Amino acid sequence: MIVCQYPGMLTSFLIFAAFAQTYTADVLPVLRKQCQGCHQPSVKQGNLDLTTFAGLAKGGNRGPAIPLLIDYVTGKRQPRMPLGAEPLPEEQIAALRRWIEAGGKDDSPAEAVPSSAPQLYRQLPLINALAYSPDGSLIAVSGYREVLLHKADGSGIAGRLAGQADRIQSILFTSDGKTLIAAGGAPARSGEVQVWDVASRKLLRAVEVSNDTVFGASLSPDGAKVAVGCADNSLRVIDVATGKEERKIPHHENWVMATVFGVNGKRLVSVSRDRAAKLTDSTNGQFIENVNLLRGELSAVARHPIRDFVVVGGEERVPYYYMMDRPRVMKIADDTTLIRKLEMQNGVILALAFSPDGKRIAVAGAADEVRLYDPETGDRTAALRGHKAGIYAVTFSPDSRQIATGGFDGSVRIYDAVSGALKTEFLPVPLERRASR
C-alpha cells in the first residue's frame, strides 16, 4: 500500500541501497533470520530485543548492541552468536560491519497507518468479542481491524469503528453507554487498547500494550480502569481517561487470558494458562491468593453481577464456580471456596458470561453449542445450537432475556436466554465478491 503511494521514494531508496548498507535492507533481514528467535520481546535472551532498531540501539545486559554485534558474530566475544548454530556467512558479517562503520543509522520507515476506508471482506472474520450497549439498542461485534456497531435486532450496521489492531479480543461499554473500549492487537506483533466515543464514533485514544494481543479485558465497576491480560504473563491496569498504564502486575507464570474486577472494584481476578485464577488487590497490585485449586489451563472468567463469585473455565472443560472470599482460614491446596462445579463440556472452554440478573451462566468454547446453567443449582437450563464450529464470544442483553454468540463461523446468533431458541442470525460484515482471477 505504502509502496504504491510513494513510488518515487521506493526508487530513491533502492538507488541509495546500491551504494550503502542500510538497516532495513541489509541489517534487519539478517537479524530477523539469525537473531530474533531468541532476542525478541517474549524471550529476551540476555535482556536484548533485536526486533526493532530501538531495541538494537538500547542493547541488553552488555550495553548498546550495535558496537557489540560484530564481536559476537565473529566469536571475538563469547559465546559466539548465533548460539549453537553455524557462524554467519562472511558477506553478512561484512554487510553488518559496513553498516556500523557508516554510522549505524536507522532508516526504518514510519509505521504503516491503515487507511480509514472501510475494510473490505472476502471471507468472514472470526468473531472474538461481542457486547450489548447498556440501553440494549446496539450490539458491538469484533471485525478485522474494526468494531462494528449493529442494531441489536440484527437489522443493520449502525456504525464502524476502524482501528489499528488486527484482532479485537474484548469489547466493553461503560455503564453510561458513552464510551466503548476495544482491546486486542496483532498476534505476536502488538497489543492495543482503544477508547471510543460512542456517539461520535471517534477514537479518543489508543494505547499500545505489550508486544502481543491483549486478552480478556474488563472494566472496573466505576468505569475508570480497564484491566487486560498479556502474553508476557503480566496483568495490566490502564486508566480509561488518560490511557496511562497504571500497573503491570507480574504474578502469573504464563499468558493471562481473562480478567474481572470484584464488585467494589478493589480486587481483581485473573486467569491464566498457568492454571491459576489469582486474586490481586487492584489498588496496589499485591497478590492476595489463588482463588482455585490448579487443574487445567484457564482461559475464561465471569463474575456474578452483585456478588464476589466467579466462574472460571478452560482446558479441563469443566466450569468451576468459586467465591472470592474465603470462609475459613486458608490451608495449602484446599478447595473450600468452591461453590460447585458444572458439568463437563464437549470442548475446551473459551468464553463465560453471567446474566445481569444473576440467574444464568453461559458457557462456550471449542464445542459448537453454548450451554446455560442455573448458578444456584448447577443444572443446565438450555443448550443453544446452530453454530458450526467453536464459539469464542457470548454476552447477555442488559435485560438478561437474550444472549448473543459468535465464533469461528463468523455469524452472530441471538438466542432467547430462557428457551434457548435461535431468534436471529446475521453476518456482521458486508462481503465482497472476489474479483475474477
Added chain:
Amino acid sequence: MMLTFLLALAPLTAQETFLKDVMPILNKAGCTSGPCHGAAKGKNGFKLSLRGYDPEFDYEALLYDISGRRFNRADPARSLMLAKPTMQVPHGGAMRFDATSPYYKTILNWLSSGAPFGSPEKDKVVRLEVKPAELAYNGPGSSQTVTTVAHYGDGSTRDVTREANISSNDLDVAEVSETGVKALRTGEAALLVRYEGKFVTVPLTVLNPKAGFAWNALPQHNYIDRLIDAKLQRVKILPSPPATDEEFLRRVSLDLTGLSPTAKEIRDFLAEPGDARAKRSRLIDRLMQRPSYVDRWAVKWGDLLQNSRKYIGDKSTWGFREWIRDSIAMNKPYDQMVRELITSRGSAYENPAANYFRVTRDPKPSMEKTSQVFLGVRMVCAQCHDHPFEQWTQNQYYEMAAFFAAVGLKPGYETGDEVLYQRRDDYEIKHPKTGRPVAPKYLVASVGAPALSTEGDRREKLAAWMTSKTNPFFAKAIVNRVWSYFFGKGIIDPVDDIRASNPPSNEALLAALTKDFTDHGFDLKHLMRTIVNSRAYQASIATNEWNAGDRINFSHQSPRRLSAEQLMDSVEAATGSRPKFTEVPEDTLAQQLPDPHVGKEGFLDLFGRPQRESACECERRADLSLPQALNLVNGSDIAQAIADPKGRIAKLITEGASDRRMVEEMYLATLSRLPDAKEYDQAVTYLKGVEGRAGRAQDLMWALLNSKAFLFNR
C-alpha cells in the same frame, strides 16, 4: 449461506486441502517434529501431533486454538501461522520457509479458500510407491535416486519425493542425502521411506565389487544351512568352515549350559571316536540333559519375566524361580508356558505364574511387556501417539491394554502373598482422548482367533489368540530370540523390535525355523537342537576375504563376550575357587541366583547383569567397558580367585605337578584347549625354577584369564 459463499470462492484449479497439501508441509518443515511443536507438551504454548499422526488435532490447533489466534480469515496473509515460519514475526524455531516459497503459497491459497480440512476418504494417502522397489549396487561409492509417489483415496497420485522422509537402517552401508542414496560399503541395508503416516521399506544390497567370486559348497547339516547358503551365494559371500572340536565344545557348552567344559570333558570329547558331526550331535543331546542347562535358561527367563524381589518379595522370587526351572526342566511347550502366565490367577504362593502380573501391576505396562516379550512388538510409543515408524496406533495400544484391564491384585492370607483376581466393576481402560472405555481388540486379525465378546475372561481369549500357530508374531518372535542367543544377533535385530521397517536379514530362514518350531509343538529344545546342529552355528570365527565384512548373514560365527554369570562361573571353575554369595546356599553358582538382589553392585552388575527393571533384551549389556577392564586387570575378584589357597594353582603346586602339567591344566581350565608347542615353551620357560613358582603360576593364570580367548565365547 456460508457454504454457498465458500463454493463461490472455489477456484478452478484443484482445491488445496489440509490433509493433502498442508499437513505434509508441517511435517517437512519440521513443525511437527519432536523437539518442536510435536513435543508432548508442544512448544511455547503451541502443540501439534508428533510427526502429524493426528491431522484432525493439528487442524484444530492451527485454526481454533486460543479463539482462532493463528488464523486470520479476513486477511489470510496476516495469519500468525504464516508469519511465524517465515519469520515475519520472531519465531523461536527460526525461519522454516520464506514468503516466496511454494510452501507459503500453498498455505496462503488454502487459507484464502476457506481452509478446508479435506476428505479422509479422498485426500488421505492409501499407499506409497517407491521406485525402484529394490536397490542393488555393484559396489560402494555409487549413488542412486529414489522416487516416491503417493496414491490417494480418490485414485489420484502425486510425486512426493521432496516431502517424503528416507532413512537408512545401517549408516555404514548406505547413507541418504539430498542427492540420492549412496552405497558406502559392501553389505545390506533397508531404506525406510515415510510420508504422511504411510511407509515402505526398500531393501538395498551393495555387492562386493571384487572379481573372482567362486562358490565353494560346504556340507549342509540341515535346512538352516541350505537357506543361509542360498542367501550367501546370492550376495557373493563365502561361508567359513566349521570350528575345531575344542572350539565347538567350549562354545556349545557355554551356550547350552552356561559353563565351560572341564578338563576331563575336553579330553574325553577329543578322544571320542567316530564321525565329527555325529559326535557333536551326541554331545548336544547330553548337554541338554544336564541340570546346568536348566540353570542357564532360568537366568534368561528370569530376566525376561523380571523375577526380582523388588517387585514380588523374597519368597515369591524363589517360587517364581522354581516355576521357571520346572518349565525348562520338563521342556514345557512354549505356548503352554505362555498361556499359563497370561491366564494366571489365584495366590502367587500357590500359583507362581501369577507373579507375572505382580511385576507389572497395571494394564498398560502388562500389555507393553506382553507384546514386547512374547510378540516382539514394542507398543510403548503408541501410548501417547501413533507409532512414528510403524502401523501401530494409539487406539491399538489401548485396545490391547484392555485385555488386562480386569486384572486385580489383593493381599493373600499369608504375609507377602497376593491374589490375582478378576475385577468385576470399574476396571475399563479409558482412551485418553475421548475419556471413553476401550473394548479389547487383537493387535492383528489371525485365523482361528476366538471371537471377542464382553463375557468371560479376556485374558483367556488373548492367550488363545497369541499362542495360536497362525499368530503372525508369537512363534516368530521366540524363534528369532532364541536364534540370537546362539549367534549374538537375531535374524531380525533387535529381537524384540519386530516391525515392517526392521526387516529380517533372511526371511526364508526365519519362516522355516518358525514353521519347524510350530510343527514340533512349540518345542524349545527341538529348536535349540536344530540350531546348534547346523554348520552355521558350528562355523569358525575365522573369516575369509569374502565374508570378513558380513555381520548379518551368519556366514561365520562372531565372538561374544561372556555374560556376567558365565564369566564369574568360568573364573571360579578355572581357578578352582568357590563362589561366595550371602543369602544363598553354599556353592550356589552365579547362574543359579534367584534375582539381581544377590551379589548386588558387585562383579556381576559390573559385567552387565540386568537389574530386571524392564523386559527389554537390551537391559543385559554385552559391552566391554573401562571399569570392567580395570576390574579384570587389577580387581580383587580375580586376584583372590587366582590366589585362593584351596584353588587350582595351590593344589597343583602342593601336588608337585610338573611345569608341563601345570601349563596344560591351566590352558584346559581357561581356554578349554591344550596349548600349542610355542605356548608350551613360553609358559614352561616362565614357570621354571623353584623360588616363587606359585607366584609365577598365578601370573600365568592371570594372563590367561585376561586373554580375549577366555573372555569371549568364540
